[in-house]
Amino acid sequence: xxxxxxxxxxxxxxxxxxxxxxxxxxxxxxxxxxxxxxxxxxxxxxxxxxxxxxxxxxxxxxxxxxxxxxxxxxxxxxxxxxxxxxxxxxxxxxxxxxxxxxxxxxxxxxxxxxxxxxxxxxxxxxxxxxxxxxxxxxxxxxxxxxxxxxxxxxxxxxxxxxxxxxxxxxxxxxxxxxxxxxxxxxxxxxxxxxxxxxxxxxxxxxxxxxxxxxxxxxxxxxxxxxxxxxxxxxxxxxxxxxxxxxxxxxxxxxxxxxxxxxxxxxxxxxxxxxxxxxxxxxxxxxxxxxxxxxxxxxxxxxxxxxxxxxxxxxxxxxxxxxxxxxxxxxxxxxxxxxxxxxxxxxxxx
Numbered sequence: 001x002x003x004x005x006x007x008x009x010x011x012x013x014x015x016x017x018x019x020x021x022x023x024x025x026x027x028x029x030x031x032x033x034x035x036x037x038x039x040x041x042x043x044x045x046x047x048x049x050x051x052x053x054x055x056x057x058x059x060x061x062x063x064x065x066x067x068x069x070x071x072x073x074x075x076x077x078x079x080x081x082x083x084x085x086x087x088x089x090x091x092x093x094x095x096x097x098x099x100x101x102x103x104x105x106x107x108x109x110x111x112x113x114x115x116x117x118x119x120x121x122x123x124x125x126x127x128x129x130x131x132x133x134x135x136x137x138x139x140x141x142x143x144x145x146x147x148x149x150x151x152x153x154x155x156x157x158x159x160x161x162x163x164x165x166x167x168x169x170x171x172x173x174x175x176x177x178x179x180x181x182x183x184x185x186x187x188x189x190x191x192x193x194x195x196x197x198x199x200x201x202x203x204x205x206x207x208x209x210x211x212x213x214x215x216x217x218x219x220x221x222x223x224x225x226x227x228x229x230x231x232x233x234x235x236x237x238x239x240x241x242x243x244x245x246x247x248x249x250x251x252x253x254x255x256x257x258x259x260x261x262x263x264x265x266x267x268x269x270x271x272x273x274x275x276x277x278x279x280x281x282x283x284x285x286x287x288x289x290x291x292x293x294x295x296x297x298x299x300x301x302x303x304x305x306x307x308x309x310x311x312x313x314x315x316x317x318x319x320x321x322x323x324x325x326x327x328x329x330x331x332x333x334x335x336x337x338x339x340x341x342x343x344x345x346x347x348x349x
Contacts, residue, residue, distance in 0.1 A: 011105025022309020074108030100296030127292030
């Protein structure tokens with residue numbers, strides 16, 4: 001038996017069809033993967049019947065009669081709708097029937113549900129949402145927190161630096177990831193007191209390859225592998241980058257179609273444009289893991305296509321098979337020792 005993951009078949013804006021197509025794509029890409037598709041039977045059954053016969057033994061349906069709508073109050077909706085696809089999927093992981101859960105449903109409900117169902121990994125102050133953003137060099141940069149919490153203490157930033165480091169290393173396969181704090185300048189004395197406190201500790205702790213501060217204009221440069229910020233800043237940066245990328249590509253397309261000469265140039269440069277579009281394709285990234293909860297949970301975009309669902313399942317699969325939760329638990333234990341040593345006056349190392 002391979003690794004089993006649960007997939008929310010009801011949460012996406014594009015309907016169950018994309019979730020099922022994404023499940024099929026993931027099964028084809030990972031021959032040791034098995035899936036539990038969670039949702040309303042009457043909505044999912046017609047699409048499951050279209051799945052190739054050879055794949056059907058590896059995908060199973062778990063009925064969930066309710067759906068949490070995006071506009072519902074997150075915590076209340078999770079408590080009230082115990083039969084929702086989101087709640088049932090999380091329970092499957094908690095009960096050990098699945099190794100991880102992937103959903104494109106309400107972000108707030110998923111975070112509240114994961115915390116209530118799994119609890120935190122011992123030692124975690126606040127979980128964080130992670131997003132892999134494209135970089136100029138094409139490797140991608142791990143960015144957290146993306147909005148799970150709008151504020152952050154120095155301790156939060158330090159823990160997120162550790163969790164981002166472990167995610168880049170275990171799930172993305174980055175050797176000794178370079179970790180930076182997002183700040184208004186690269187100098188050690190810049191930023192808020194909490195950021196400066198986090199900087200001082202990370203500078204003296206050799207468990208994380210700390211690269212210092214990084215300014216906003218360098219996030220996508222590829223200079224570092226992990227960028228840490230509080231959730232308010234992280235979410236604002238993410239949306240600003242998404243909007244700027246969208247508008248820039250649309251403007252470029254309009255300009256290229258404005259005359260016969262530019263159309264001819266666009267035709268000749270089409271392979272380069274396709275590579276650029278692929279590099280900035282949010283659907284290829286898949287999803288944002290919620291790090292710090294005691295269960296593997298990946299949040300996909302609400303407008304996820306089959307490609308995004310398959311990528312999100314790939315992220316969850318890697319997290320399960322690389323024992324990301326265990327690595328975070330062990331890392332936090334070492335962090336606690338380092339903090340105690342620092343408090344006693346002996347330094348972080």
